Amino acid sequence: MSRNGLLINYGWCTGCHSCEVACRNSHGLPLDQWGIKLTQIGPFKIGEDKTEWNYVPVPTSLCDLCVDRVAEGRKPACVHNCLAQCMEYGPIDELMKKMEEIGEKVNVYLP
Amino acid sequence: MTTKYKVGTEKDYSVRTCAWSAPGCHPTGCGLIMHVKDGKLVEVEGDPDHPVSQGRVCVRCLSLPEVIYHPDRILYPMKRAGKKGENKWERITWDEAYDIIVEKVRYYQENYGLTSIAMMGGTGREATFYFPALSYAVLQTPNNVGVLSGLSCYGPRCAVTEYVLGAGYPEIDYAAYFPDRYDNPEFQLPEYIMIWGKSPLESNADGFFGHAIIDMMKRGTKIIAVDPRVTWLTSRAEYHLQIRPGTDAALALGMLNVIINEDLYDHEFVEKWTFGLDKLAERVQEYPPKKVADICWIKEETLVNAARAFAKAGNSSIQWGVALDMNWNGIQAIQAVLYLMVLTGNIDVPGGNTLAEPSSFMGKWRYETHHQIPEEIYEQRIGNEEFPFFNYGLMACSPDNTLDFFEKQQPYPVKMVWSNSQNPIANAACVPKRWHEAFKKIEFWVSQEIFMTPTVSAYADIVLPVATFAEHEGVVIPHFGRNSAFVGAINQCIERVGECKSDLEICFELGKRLNPKAWPWETVSEFFTEQIKEKTGLTYPELKDKVVQQQKYVYRKYEKGMLRSDGEPGFETLTGLIELKATIFESWGEDPLPYFKEPPFSPYSTPDLYAEYPLVLTTGGRKFTSFHSEHRQIPSLRQITPWPTVEIHPDTASELGIMDGDWVCIENHLGKCRMKALVQPTVHPKVVHALHGWWYPEQDGAEPNLFGTFKSNINMLMPHKKVGNLGLGANYKSNLCKVYKVSGLDD
Ligand code: SF4
Ligand code: SF4
Ligand code: SF4
Numbered sequence: 001m002s003r004n005g006l007l008i009n010y011g012w013c014t015g016c017h018s019c020e021v022a023c024r025n026s027h028g029l030p031l032d033q034w035g036i037k038l039t040q041i042g043p044f045k046i047g048e049d050k051t052e053w054n055y056v057p058v059p060t061s062l063c064d065l066c067v068d069r070v071a072e073g074r075k076p077a078c079v080h081n082c083l084a085q086c087m088e089y090g091p092i093d094e095l096m097k098k099m100e101e102i103g104e105k106v107n108v109y110l111p
Numbered sequence: 112m113t114t115k116y117k118v119g120t121e122k123d124y125s126v127r128t129c130a131w132s133a134p135g136c137h138p139t140g141c142g143l144i145m146h147v148k149d150g151k152l153v154e155v156e157g158d159p160d161h162p163v164s165q166g167r168v169c170v171r172c173l174s175l176p177e178v179i180y181h182p183d184r185i186l187y188p189m190k191r192a193g194k195k196g197e198n199k200w201e202r203i204t205w206d207e208a209y210d211i212i213v214e215k216v217r218y219y220q221e222n223y224g225l226t227s228i229a230m231m232g233g234t235g236r237e238a239t240f241y242f243p244a245l246s247y248a249v250l251q252t253p254n255n256v257g258v259l260s261g262l263s264c265y266g267p268r269c270a271v272t273e274y275v276l277g278a279g280y281p282e283i284d285y286a287a288y289f290p291d292r293y294d295n296p297e298f299q300l301p302e303y304i305m306i307w308g309k310s311p312l313e314s315n316a317d318g319f320f321g322h323a324i325i326d327m328m329k330r331g332t333k334i335i336a337v338d339p340r341v342t343w344l345t346s347r348a349e350y351h352l353q354i355r356p357g358t359d360a361a362l363a364l365g366m367l368n369v370i371i372n373e374d375l376y377d378h379e380f381v382e383k384w385t386f387g388l389d390k391l392a393e394r395v396q397e398y399p400p401k402k403v404a405d406i407c408w409i410k411e412e413t414l415v416n417a418a419r420a421f422a423k424a425g426n427s428s429i430q431w432g433v434a435l436d437m438n439w440n441g442i443q444a445i446q447a448v449l450y451l452m453v454l455t456g457n458i459d460v461p462g463g464n465t466l467a468e469p470s471s472f473m474g475k476w477r478y479e480t481h482h483q484i485p486e487e488i489y490e491q492r493i494g495n496e497e498f499p500f501f502n503y504g505l506m507a508c509s510p511d512n513t514l515d516f517f518e519k520q521q522p523y524p525v526k527m528v529w530s531n532s533q534n535p536i537a538n539a540a541c542v543p544k545r546w547h548e549a550f551k552k553i554e555f556w557v558s559q560e561i562f563m564t565p566t567v568s569a570y571a572d573i574v575l576p577v578a579t580f581a582e583h584e585g586v587v588i589p590h591f592g593r594n595s596a597f598v599g600a601i602n603q604c605i606e607r608v609g610e611c612k613s614d615l616e617i618c619f620e621l622g623k624r625l626n627p628k629a630w631p632w633e634t635v636s637e638f639f640t641e642q643i644k645e646k647t648g649l650t651y652p653e654l655k656d657k658v659v660q661q662q663k664y665v666y667r668k669y670e671k672g673m674l675r676s677d678g679e680p681g682f683e684t685l686t687g688l689i690e691l692k693a694t695i696f697e698s699w700g701e702d703p704l705p706y707f708k709e710p711p712f713s714p715y716s717t718p719d720l721y722a723e724y725p726l727v728l729t730t731g732g733r734k735f736t737s738f739h740s741e742h743r744q745i746p747s748l749r750q751i752t753p754w755p756t757v758e759i760h761p762d763t764a765s766e767l768g769i770m771d772g773d774w775v776c777i778e779n780h781l782g783k784c785r786m787k788a789l790v791q792p793t794v795h796p797k798v799v800h801a802l803h804g805w806w807y808p809e810q811d812g813a814e815p816n817l818f819g820t821f822k823s824n825i826n827m828l829m830p831h832k833k834v835g836n837l838g839l840g841a842n843y844k845s846n847l848c849k850v851y852k853v854s855g856l857d858d
Binding site for chain 2 (some may be wrong): 012014015016017018020021022024025026031042044045049050051052053055077080081082083084085087
């Protein structure tokens with residue numbers, strides 16, 4: 001069995017911040033700490049009518065992949081609440097396969 | 112202890128519920144699981160079994176515990192202890208509060224008449240559902256008023272739809288009516304969704320779950336965006352029509368011109384179900400694409416291509432936003448955009464725009480409560496002499512005339528205001544300092560609130576604490592009954608903090624004292640059962656157990672006699688058809704056909720002002736972190752959006768010597784305010800976009816500072832009563848300004 005990780009299909013991440021707040025709440029983190037933090041790429045122009053604008057959440061060293069929730073058969077807090085449903089949790093070999101299927105703007109993290 | 116919606120032990124348990132307010136949100140009714148430990152709400156997460164939200168939650172609901180247990184929350188009824196505006200309060204009991212209120216209401220009714228009291232409310236929140244009843248059936252005043260100039264939110268879109276098409280709100284089809292959602296065989300994925308003047312992802316406006324757009328995009332739906340800003344969503348659109356703010360009507364007429372002249376409209380539908388195409392066709396000749404493109408500051412090619420793509424596509428929909436209402440030309444913009452849905456045959460078809468009756472569920476009850484007031488008094492509503500449409504077409508008062516009434520205390524005096532779900536001097540009111548002076552003339556003021564606001568501090572004599580949605584029983588109905596895919600139960604999750612009560616409980620208790628005949632129910636549960644039983648077949652306790660009850664949807668109701676009260680096929684209009692020439696508008700002094708009119712202050716209508724104020728100012732783009740002026744004191748949310756910002760193009764910023772993050776002053780001939788510059792290439796170099804509803808709960812709340820409410824309030828730059836012929840629509844989203852660097856929020 002391979003290790004578990006987080007897949008973020010960030011092409012669809014709308015920058016809603018729900019993952020950040022859900023993670024902080026479920027882990028009792030203070031306001032100045034994040035288990036996952038949103039980064040923002042753009043907006044900048046890449047053509048007359050084209051703008052590059054991506055949000056890419058990045059788990060930090062405080063991310064424990066929600067061991068407790070997962071042990072109870074629940075999804076990680078960030079995955080569960082994500083407004084764009086663009087996050088998945090699972091064994092990395094499966095996630096890598098999905099990543100290839102998705103084909104663009106996608107990350108798999110091993111925090 | 113365990114019920115169908117509640118699992119656990121007496122102190123540690125989880126409750127399934129649907130969200131609404133307080134704190135502010137629209138009736139989106141997202142499904143939540145509320146985790147309670149030792150009687151306290153410790154965590155909120157999404158309910159995966161909710162058919163629409165499916166486990167997803169935005170940051171506002173996620174931070175609900177920070178609202179409920181916030182140290183600044185109002186927990187008890189209070190009366191003013193110092194002078195008005197000193198922000199000093201003394202705790203009283205509910206009985207004392209009701210006694211004081213009843214005595215004042217009776218005094219004003221007897222000495223100044225029923226019209227001397229005004230019920231004043233804001234938008235979207237649960238209170239808005241009950242304030243018509245609070246106005247008509249509790250306080251028995253016809254003056255159910257607001258401050259938003261031109262009533263320019265939702266009302267105009269609903270009114271035009273009602274008179275042109277005879278139905279409720281035409282929401283896009285997102286399969287919300289079906290348990291199996293997008294997989295339902297009757298549903299069809301829209302090929303395009305045209306999103307016009309709206310930020311659905313952040314706003315979830317009027318009960319539309321915004322991220323359903325993402326669901327459909329993932330399945331292949333393409334986006335046509337009409338927005339003066341580049342946003343994350345427009346960056347993923349196939350066509351982005353980045354128009355000059357306030358030119359929506361011109362753009363829609365230009366698109367209609369392409370669709371009619373190139374014969375791209377749905378002949379079968381238009382010939383059978385509409386009236387007046389020849390007149391509309393004549394009118395759109397005045398709006399050739401080249402001319403319109405110049406008006407809108409876009410390329411002719413983009414306009415033509417987008418119009419063609421939309422008209423030639425399979426079933427598609429248009430999601431329109433408040434930007435259409437917020438325009439003195441809004442009625443015409445709305446009418447023309449509605450005609451885009453109609454001419455392409457996208458009305459009431461799978462993947463098109465869905466329709467329902469204009470008012471169902473409690474919509475009926477709440478408006479029928481106006482029979483609690485004698486007809487001749489009801490007709491004395493503020494503003495309906497100047498704007499007959501308010502008398503016949505809409506059950507509302509003109510907000511602009513309300514300011515005139517309050518200022519002059521003429522033609523009749525207004526002595527008492529009941530305020531809920533609003534914070535007008537921080538948000539919504541144009542010319543906020545004029546409103547401030549006018550509000551100071553109100554003798555007696557009651558506010559229902561969860562936090563102290565500039566409005567409560569400045570005017571209130573009595574404050575009543577409102578329960579959050581975790582602390583009371585309720586129902587939530589998207590679109591307030593005008594197109595409701597489901598009815599949700601708001602299940603109380605925790606014991607109330609302090610002595611807060613829900614908006615409906617306050618109506619009940621005061622109603623029983625002031626006008627008992629209108630309030631025959633013993634409990635809210637009994638009341639809700641009566642309201643929902645007919646449509647859902649459920650009692651309220653049954654709904655609580657189910658948490659969500661979806662409604663059935665039937666497509667092409669106009670073919671089946673389901674949109675007309677006489678059961679005949681067609682639409683509930685004068686002609687029985689969709690009116691492409693809205694004859695009835697003539698009787699209210701309006702052109703029956705859509706037209707374009709320049710905003711009152713613009714590069715073309717006021718070139719002299721433009722020389723001095725060389726930027727077009729648009730406002731009010733939404734954020735995930737707030738509901739209008741609310742949520743500014745919630746730590747997790749304020750951290751994400753710490754300051755108000757104004758979006759400026761990098762070229763313009765560099766000309767003005769402004770760097771990203773600098774404090775700037777935004778100023779025009781009416782007023783000024785300060786925000787931080789957000790320098791990015793998302794607006795036209797001649798356009799800036801400012802956030803709305805900013806005040807500073809961390810600052811001194813007493814006069815004259817009032818939580819800094821006049822410092823960053825963009826409405827300081829908005830004109831009074833520049834409204835359309837019907838009294839509807841005002842240009843919150845298209846004014847002029849200049850921007851210059853300053854040292855900080857204060858000097
Ligand atoms: S998996 Fe759990 S710990 Fe990791 S980022 Fe998501 S919510 Fe936080
Ligand atoms: S919750 Fe999902 S959509 Fe929202 S910011 Fe996080 S990854 Fe993006
Ligand atoms: S949209 Fe409204 S109801 Fe839904 S999660 Fe956000 S705040 Fe809650």
